[in-house]
Amino acid sequence: MTNNAFPDGFLWGGALAANQVEGAYRKGGKGLTTVDLMPTGEKRKAIMKGFVPSLEPLEGEFYPSHEAIDFYHHYQSDIALFAEMGFKALRISIAWSRIFPTGEEEAPNEEGLRFYDDLFDTLKKYDIEPVVTLAHFDVPVHLVEKFGSWRSREVVGLFEHYAKTVFQRYQDKVKYWITFNEINMLLHLPFTGAGLTFQENDNVKQIQYQAAHHQLIASALAVKACHEIIPDAQIGCMLAAGMFYPHSCNPADVKLAMDRDRESFFFIDVQARGYYPSYAQRFFKENNISLVTNPGDEKILASHTVDYLGISYYSSRTISSDPEVMRQSTSGNVFGSANNPYVKKSEWGWTIDPLGFRITMNQLYDRYQKPLFVVENGLGAMDNPDENGNIEDDYRIEYLREHIQAMGEAIEDGVPILGYTSWAPIDLVSASTGEMKKRYGYIYVDRDNQGNGTNTRSKKKSFDWYKKVIATNGRDL
Numbered sequence: 001m002t003n004n005a006f007p008d009g010f011l012w013g014g015a016l017a018a019n020q021v022e023g024a025y026r027k028g029g030k031g032l033t034t035v036d037l038m039p040t041g042e043k044r045k046a047i048m049k050g051f052v053p054s055l056e057p058l059e060g061e062f063y064p065s066h067e068a069i070d071f072y073h074h075y076q077s078d079i080a081l082f083a084e085m086g087f088k089a090l091r092i093s094i095a096w097s098r099i100f101p102t103g104e105e106e107a108p109n110e111e112g113l114r115f116y117d118d119l120f121d122t123l124k125k126y127d128i129e130p131v132v133t134l135a136h137f138d139v140p141v142h143l144v145e146k147f148g149s150w151r152s153r154e155v156v157g158l159f160e161h162y163a164k165t166v167f168q169r170y171q172d173k174v175k176y177w178i179t180f181n182e183i184n185m186l187l188h189l190p191f192t193g194a195g196l197t198f199q200e201n202d203n204v205k206q207i208q209y210q211a212a213h214h215q216l217i218a219s220a221l222a223v224k225a226c227h228e229i230i231p232d233a234q235i236g237c238m239l240a241a242g243m244f245y246p247h248s249c250n251p252a253d254v255k256l257a258m259d260r261d262r263e264s265f266f267f268i269d270v271q272a273r274g275y276y277p278s279y280a281q282r283f284f285k286e287n288n289i290s291l292v293t294n295p296g297d298e299k300i301l302a303s304h305t306v307d308y309l310g311i312s313y314y315s316s317r318t319i320s321s322d323p324e325v326m327r328q329s330t331s332g333n334v335f336g337s338a339n340n341p342y343v344k345k346s347e348w349g350w351t352i353d354p355l356g357f358r359i360t361m362n363q364l365y366d367r368y369q370k371p372l373f374v375v376e377n378g379l380g381a382m383d384n385p386d387e388n389g390n391i392e393d394d395y396r397i398e399y400l401r402e403h404i405q406a407m408g409e410a411i412e413d414g415v416p417i418l419g420y421t422s423w424a425p426i427d428l429v430s431a432s433t434g435e436m437k438k439r440y441g442y443i444y445v446d447r448d449n450q451g452n453g454t455n456t457r458s459k460k461k462s463f464d465w466y467k468k469v470i471a472t473n474g475r476d477l
């Protein structure tokens with residue numbers, strides 16, 4: 001990478017999600033959302049897959065999202081710290097159930113709208129551009145109860161109403177939008193991604209792809225509304241990206257890697273190109289999936305494609321046709337991955353593969369020719385304060401340095417990239433485990449897995465490092 005890889009105006013910053021930071025889960029008129037039903041440990045794992053014991057929080061369980069890191073009351077001082085690092089952008093999500101507590105109201109909850117008004121005004125004060133996700137792993141629980149969440153077409157109209165409401169309200173404050181966070185996650189963690197719940201004998205794939213169709217239509221309708229209401233805004237999709245390597249040059253492995261990549265591309269093929277990919281038909285047939293669609297759906301998808309591709313990238317994956325190789329696979333990766341002897345792994349078993357990041361970005365741009373926006377990338381690690389109470393997170397700096405370098409290389413390969421919002425600038429609740437000890441931040445939060453602690457914020461070593469990266473526009477890593 002040369003010294004000037006990153007263009008002027010590159011949007012350096014960080015990324016958060018409402019349910020992982022805000023807390024205040026019943027304050028300000030907020031309704032219950034799907035994540036508010038997720039405790040930690042084995043119970044969380046089953047719930048994320050759609051086996052949900054109750055649609056109310058249970059006595060005696062600990063639910064990390066209920067208080068999270070109390071960003072709801074700390075956002076002003078937290079944003080001041082982000083500004084100190086020189087952030088140009090902050091990605092957040094709006095909690096749908098703060099605006100429409102049940103998801104079905106005609107009129108929005110003014111207190112919820114005001115909370116985000118104040119948050120955007122605080123960002124404006126520091127010249128930080130908000131990048132806003134409409135749905136980051138949350139659905140009002142009432143919609144799960146009444147409609148089965150995204151399995152029902154009803155939810156499309158309700159989401160469209162929510163999207164239009166926030167576009168109207170924040171049209172002068174927000175110019176970068178994202179429809180669904182990691183839309184492909186609904187295949188792997190269906191309750192997390194789409195609020196889907198299952199019974200024993202359900203045809204899970206049928207339900208997932210029907211829900212996917214509804215999200216794709218809802219996403220296209222949100223793109224339409226955004227373009228109409230805020231003509232100078234850009235709105236993107238968001239993919240949990242990371243390519244599959246074939247474990248060997250056995251063509252059977254290569255074919256499997258292609259199939260697994262297509263599982264994810266499927267969504268972006270529709271959102272970026274505007275139609276279902278040619279391979280979908282055979283896939284649907286072989287899996288007994290028959291989609292219920294409305295007349296006019298094809299036109300909606302074709303007419304409202306996204307402006308850019310938001311991506312998260314943490315790791316690459318590896319796939320083998322040999323069951324023995326897969327049996328020795330790494331457990332931590334939600335996508336399921338064989339061991340790759342050429343790359344390192346994080347404490348949670350996620351591969352650390354910056355070259356895979358560069359390849360993935362090239363692959364996506366070759367396929368879609370739309371600008372990318374890296375809206376998540378980072379290292380979850382156990383941070384232990386030293387004897388002076390400092391956190392010397394050199395491992396995090398190394399991870400980020402290598403990935404930012406890979407991004408610079410991709411830009412020089414010819415891939416346009418709008419910005420980089422690392423996950424996450426401040427410690428927060430982990431989406432997959434609900435733990436606090438899986439930390440990502442430049443800023444440490446004094447809070448443990450059981451919710452004990454003072455919530456005090458302190459800077460880690462990476463804080464000054466990232467500040468320098470931004471100040472030099474990526475020249476000094």
Ligand code: BGP
Binds near residue numbers: 017312
């Ligand atoms: C992505 C999500 C984020 C986030 C991140 C890290 O899948 O969009 O919400 O949490 O991954 O994952 P985890 O929190 O499980 O370590």
